[in-house]
Amino acid sequence: MSNTSAPRPDAGREPLAGHFDREIDLSRVPVHVACVMDGNGRWASARGLQRTDGHAAGEVALLDAVEGALELGVKWLTMFAFSTENWRRPADEVRYLMGFNESLLVRRRDELNDKGVRIRFAGRRDWRVPRRVLRRMDESEELTSSNKRMTLTMAFNYGGRAEIVDAVRRIVDDGLRAGQVDERALRARLYHPDQPDPDLVVRTSGEYRISNFLLWQLAYSELVFSDVLWPDFRREHLFDAVREYQRRDRRYGGVAR
Ligand code: IPE
Ligand code: IPE
Ligand code: MG
Numbered sequence: 001m002s003n004t005s006a007p008r009p010d011a012g013r014e015p016l017a018g019h020f021d022r023e024i025d026l027s028r029v030p031v032h033v034a035c036v037m038d039g040n041g042r043w044a045s046a047r048g049l050q051r052t053d054g055h056a057a058g059e060v061a062l063l064d065a066v067e068g069a070l071e072l073g074v075k076w077l078t079m080f081a082f083s084t085e086n087w088r089r090p091a092d093e094v095r096y097l098m099g100f101n102e103s104l105l106v107r108r109r110d111e112l113n114d115k116g117v118r119i120r121f122a123g124r125r126d127w128r129v130p131r132r133v134l135r136r137m138d139e140s141e142e143l144t145s146s147n148k149r150m151t152l153t154m155a156f157n158y159g160g161r162a163e164i165v166d167a168v169r170r171i172v173d174d175g176l177r178a179g180q181v182d183e184r185a186l187r188a189r190l191y192h193p194d195q196p197d198p199d200l201v202v203r204t205s206g207e208y209r210i211s212n213f214l215l216w217q218l219a220y221s222e223l224v225f226s227d228v229l230w231p232d233f234r235r236e237h238l239f240d241a242v243r244e245y246q247r248r249d250r251r252y253g254g255v256a257r
Contacts, residue, residue, distance in 0.1 A: 024072065024239060028246055030199035032076035033069060033238070034221070036213055037062065039205025039229030046229075052096040057231035059104055066152060068235025070115060072242060076151050076195055078122070080213050084159030087128060101156060102133045109140045116149030122191040123158035124166070153192065160215030163191055167216075190216060197221060200245045202238065204230045222248045 037058060044054030062079060069077045082097055089097075105119075112119060119140045137156070167189035171181055174189075187193055197217040203209075206227040210218065224241040226233070249256055 024242055025246055029072045030245055032196050032198045033074050034078040034198040034201045036080045036203040037230040038207055040231055043229040043231040051093055054231055055100055061230055061233040064234045065238050068238040070150055078153040078155060080155045082156045083212055084162050098130055098133050102136045105136045105140045109143055113144045116147045118147040118151045119144045120151055120153045121156050122153050123156045124162055129157050159212045161212055164216055202241045204228050204233055220252050
């Protein structure tokens with residue numbers, strides 16, 4: 001029987017300070033938030049701009065989302081920046097995205113480092129990613145490796161299917177017998193086995209799909225879809241998503257609490 005009249009056990013806890021929100025329960029903030037940053041191209045087209053201008057405009061949104069996550073105390077933030085399928089785009093746009101992600105790192109890594117953010121990457125480091133970009137990725141990971149406040153994982157040349165295939169390859173390389181292959185063995189061979197599964201996934205731009213993001217890890221994530229185009233996304237939208245998350249009942253196949 002539900003007991004709606006009893007005060008919630010967390011009633012009276014300190015609300016999130018500040019002007020933006022009085023309802024987020026800081027004792028139930030998602031530990032890991034993952035975002036599909038989508039809608040840059042449409043944002044630009046709506047303004048008569050180039051698609052690449054939309055990507056450039058997405059930088060402010062990314063940094064504001066990071067700020068918001070830090071304010072909330074989110075420990076893991078994963079952002080989908082470039083998928084294994086995005087190579088299908090026109091060569092100019094792909095080239096732009098490679099250079100843009102590289103320069104974003106160079107411009108932003110010190111400030112992220114100062115905020116205590118550990119930067120990591122998830123994805124394939126294959127020949128298609130320019131060596132220059134790989135170097136910046138390595139440098140940024142190294143610079144921020146001892147930070148503890150939050151881990152920002154950039155999913156770059158990332159595909160959920162590719163990640164599972166890579167894990168299976170490692171299982172074969174490690175010589176496991178069929179009977180030794182279980183969820184634990186596979187999970188241990190994902191790109192970042194230490195990372196908890198996302199509690200909350202936010203996708204912008206009004207598309208209701210996963211687009212090959214974190215397929216293994218999303219098994220029980222709460223999905224929140226927003227119509228906002230990524231360049232317009234701000235921490236308030238993240239707070240809205242967290243509020244929505246806090247209204248959900250996570251059952252993991254069990255029964256309601
Ligand atoms: C997301 O915006 C950025 C990347 C996929 C790199 P899009 O470029 O997909 O923008 P839309 O979906 O075409 O509007
Ligand atoms: C997903 O967005 C990938 C990133 C945000 C980097 P896409 O725009 O590539 O996904 P689809 O094509 O709409 O499914
Ligand atoms: Mg898109």
